[in-house]
Amino acid sequence: MNGRRGKTAAKVALLLVVGIFVQTTFGADLRVDNVAPDFMLLLSVCAGLAGGAQAGAVVGFAAGLLSDLFLQATPFGLSALAACLAGFTVGWARDNLFQPRLLLSPVVAGAGTVVGVASFVVVGYLVGQAQLVAPGKTWLVEQAVIEGVLSAFFALPAVALMAWALGASEGALSAPGEVPAGGLPPARRSRAAARSRRRRRAVPRTTTVR
Amino acid sequence: MLVVLVLLGVSLVTLSARSSGRGIFDQVRGYARDVADPFQSAAHAALQPVGDFLAGALDYRSLEQENQLLRREVAASETAQAQAAAEQAQAEQVLAQAHLDYLGEVPTVPAQVVGVGSANFEQTIEVDRGSAEGVAVGEPVVSAGGLVGTVSAVSTHLATVTLLDAPGFTVGVEVVSSPAAPSSGRKGPSRGRAPTSTGTSTSTSTGTSTPTLTSTSTSTSTSTSAGASAQAGAVVGAATGQGAGNALSVQGVDVGSDIKPGDKLVTSGLQLEHFPAGIPVGTVTSVFSPPGALQLAISMKPFVDLDNLGVVQVLLWSAQSG
Numbered sequence: 233m234n235g236r237r238g239k240t241a242a243k244v245a246l247l248l249v250v251g252i253f254v255q256t257t258f259g260a261d262l263r264v265d266n267v268a269p270d271f272m273l274l275l276s277v278c279a280g281l282a283g284g285a286q287a288g289a290v291v292g293f294a295a296g297l298l299s300d301l302f303l304q305a306t307p308f309g310l311s312a313l314a315a316c317l318a319g320f321t322v323g324w325a326r327d328n329l330f331q332p333r334l335l336l337s338p339v340v341a342g343a344g345t346v347v348g349v350a351s352f353v354v355v356g357y358l359v360g361q362a363q364l365v366a367p368g369k370t371w372l373v374e375q376a377v378i379e380g381v382l383s384a385f386f387a388l389p390a391v392a393l394m395a396w397a398l399g400a401s402e403g404a405l406s407a408p409g410e411v412p413a414g415g416l417p418p419a420r421r422s423r424a425a426a427r428s429r430r431r432r433r434a435v436p437r438t439t440t441v442r
Numbered sequence: 443m444l445v446v447l448v449l450l451g452v453s454l455v456t457l458s459a460r461s462s463g464r465g466i467f468d469q470v471r472g473y474a475r476d477v478a479d480p481f482q483s484a485a486h487a488a489l490q491p492v493g494d495f496l497a498g499a500l501d502y503r504s505l506e507q508e509n510q511l512l513r514r515e516v517a518a519s520e521t522a523q524a525q526a527a528a529e530q531a532q533a534e535q536v537l538a539q540a541h542l543d544y545l546g547e548v549p550t551v552p553a554q555v556v557g558v559g560s561a562n563f564e565q566t567i568e569v570d571r572g573s574a575e576g577v578a579v580g581e582p583v584v585s586a587g588g589l590v591g592t593v594s595a596v597s598t599h600l601a602t603v604t605l606l607d608a609p610g611f612t613v614g615v616e617v618v619s620s621p622a623a624p625s626s627g628r629k630g631p632s633r634g635r636a637p638t639s640t641g642t643s644t645s646t647s648t649g650t651s652t653p654t655l656t657s658t659s660t661s662t663s664t665s666t667s668a669g670a671s672a673q674a675g676a677v678v679g680a681a682t683g684q685g686a687g688n689a690l691s692v693q694g695v696d697v698g699s700d701i702k703p704g705d706k707l708v709t710s711g712l713q714l715e716h717f718p719a720g721i722p723v724g725t726v727t728s729v730f731s732p733p734g735a736l737q738l739a740i741s742m743k744p745f746v747d748l749d750n751l752g753v754v755q756v757l758l759w760s761a762q763s764g
Contacts, residue, residue, distance in 0.1 A: 363609040
């Protein structure tokens with residue numbers, strides 16, 4: 233068990249290190265309307281999507297700390313807080329609101345990124361970083377939406393990589409109609425069982441008379 | 443687990459905010475930059491074709507238009523030999539960046555831009571000069587066109603420069619095209635201590651074009667430089683960045699001030715400023731007087747093309763030492 237956890241941690245760490253290098257080397261080249269994608273926030277959201285709330289929170293915190301190493305204008309730890317909250321939120325939603333499906337990943341990744349950007353701005357403003365809101369609401373909304381769209385664009389490979397890093401048995405994404413390899417999370421397991429019982433009661437028993 | 447992580451995050455943010463530029467977190471960031479730089483350079487060299495391809499794909503239409511524009515300009519240059527020679531000479535002066543008049547006697551360190559920040563709430567570049575070359579946090583950075591930004595972080599051989607259009611970046615400016623503006627004989631900043639000036643702001647709304655900020659300058663400079671602070675009667679304000687691609691906002695200019703679109707703005711060098719006076723900043727693009735407001739809503743565009751920086755100059759200047 234410890235060996236498996238260590239292996240998972242090593243794979244996630246490798247993925248995050250590769251992510252920060254991709255972000256800092258050609259992240260700026262991928263700007264759309266002066267907005268660059270945030271790969272570390274995307275990986276945090278994908279961790280929540282692939283591994284649940286706890287995975288999203290822990291991976292998000294680590295990814296945010298790596299991002300903070302290369303930022304200057306904001307306090308150390310701000311990106312960690314924002315990515316942790318975004319990863320946890322997506323993971324909680326995955327555990328309680330919907331079944332994770334591969335084709336839904338871009339939408340969820342985009343929405344999760346918007347949550348992450350909003351968390352960054354709100355928490356940053358609360359700790360005195362007024363420059364985050366200085367350009368105005370329109371600019372902020374534009375930033376969040378474009379970052380969300382960029383995350384949606386890169387979501388599928390990111391989710392696949394994060395699912396690999398976290399291990400398929402921890403609740404990887406399923407294609408439509410499939411049950412995930414690790415089975416459904418507890419909340420959905422009970423709902424699925426209730427649906428199954430209702431279906432059994434609705435279907436009349438047929439008997440064959442010979 | 444979430445509670446633990448949130449508490450840890452809040453602790454980190456609080457400690458980092460309190461240390462404000464001198465604490466262990468900034469040292470850690472500096473070490474991280476120094477360690478990562480060789481790998482980033484190698485990765486950037488290897489991945490640049492991919493990045494260029496993606497950037498080209500995203501900006502294909504603008505690149506195509508720019509290509510057509512460049513073809514027209516080349517055709518015009520070929521038929522005007524004398525104009526082309528003059529433009530070439532001017533381009534060499536710009537590239538050399540050795541004798542920028544507005545720098546005066548301030549020592550400079552030339553630096554190559556080696557990276558562009560990819561964070562969306564910071565507009566930064568990285569240059570290949572650091573503390574080993576005498577660069578320090580807070581020093582202004584300029585190029586041939588004018589002000590680029592200020593050094594915000596330094597490691598041994600690298601420095602991060604926050605650009606002029608970053609949210610929250612503020613620089614005191616004054617108009618040089620108004621009648622009461624400083625004369626063109628200003629030589630720029632001096633080696634001596636930065637002059638101190640006290641200003642009192644009085645608001646006038648007579649509708650005439652009279653400057654509304656009066657200042658008395660007490661210069662402690664030991665240099666013979668012509669000008670080192672805002673002249674009495676000059677129109678002054680504070681230009682603030684509004685994010686990449688957005689015009690800067692100039693605040694603090696009262697209604698009735700003599701300022702109009704097309705006016706040139708330079709650093710004012712007033713008390714507590716982190717920039718010497720006289721560095722070109724930008725051009726006023728719009729002046730609007732909101733109904734009932736006491737101050738004008740002014741936008742300005744920087745002289746420098748912040749998206750295409752190659753070589754810059756770091757001014758070894760601070761407000762305390764000059």
